[in-house]
Amino acid sequence: MAFFSKLKDKLFKSSSRLEEGLDAIVEDGGEETTPDPVIPDPEPEPQPVPEVPEPAPVPQPAEPPAPIPADPTPAPPPPEVPDSKGLLGRLFTRNEDRMVVRRTLDDDMLEQLEELLIASDMGVDTALRVTSNIAEGRFGRKLSTQEIKQLLAQEVARVMDPVAKPMPIYPKRPQVVLVVGVNGSGKTTTIGKLASQFKAAGKKVVIAAGDTFRAAAVEQLQVWGDRAGVPVLTAPEGSDPASLAFDALTKAQNEGADLLMIDTAGRLQNRADLMEELAKIVRVIRKVDDTAPHNTLLVLDATTGQNALSQVETFRNLADVSGLVMTKLDGTAKGGVLVALADKFGLPIHAIGVGEQIDDLAPFDPEEFAAALTGLQT
């Protein structure tokens, strides 16, 4: 399945919530009108087209004229036309028959739209900005759900465009990628997926299991390393993660690896400890390479909704976050939080996770995301 349709399928919960809300807003106070001449209906399913006879060949001047038969057989009847309007005519009639509900864009409608976007986890500031952009120059106009969806998708894509950037790859080898985020956000899974993608792109990847406090976390990372075909360096439970990171970078350097991904603990319960732990990892790896880490990826779980915003605030204070990966966008109705994140922080969004399988990580595409989020048929 093409990734786009998969994303649309998987973001169904977000889009269906928005879609239902938009329908309800337009129907509340809207009135039936003829279909919009500007915005076409989605492409109809392909219909069997009656076969049209081949045009008669144009006679070649060099050829002798065909003899005219004395008693010509009657010309075959023209192909039967199912009804007087033909296929296009019938489609057109169907459109004519189908009325579209439109509602005049006024203060009430804008307020309802704002509320819907806030309920879709876009956050208050972003919801206000998006709705005021939609209203600009359109106040008093009658809009259908489809038109609002298009406008909304346009606005969402506009907010997201500047942050859609793949993780930068530097000539520096090994490039060190520190992966941070709260427990359960999807760090391990994302490291496994990224490792698999970089390996498939011909990169030599090494993973360091830096959450040395949880044996289960290390084991899980080893499982993902095996799946991706990438070595995972571990240290005994309870040992110093900074020391493991140092050893891992030295080894990665000696082995000529392109990329070292370091998993870290995500215990936010004790922020001071976590901050010290992350700072120590950075201090220690800089003894090997004073430009490391080259990327600090913050992994966020979309299902936490607005909580993702405070996680960004927190982790930006703990580490020098350079980019985001948003996981679990499948099956959540909180996908709108990504718009709020982009609008508020402007941090690059490198990738999104849409499932638990190794290939369920995709580059972030703002137009696709906006269409999937708003339920816009493209």
Ligand SMILES: Nc1nc2c(ncn2[C@@H]2O[C@H](COP(=O)(O)OP(=O)(O)OP(=O)(O)O)[C@@H](O)[C@H]2O)c(=O)[nH]1
């Ligand atoms: N549906 C879905 N599940 C995901 C996605 N990414 C991760 N998960 C699941 O989320 C759960 C937690 O993921 P982990 O990768 O273990 O998260 P972590 O941040 O490493 O967690 P700790 O090991 O506790 O620090 C696992 O059950 C994953 O399968 C995603 O994009 N979609």
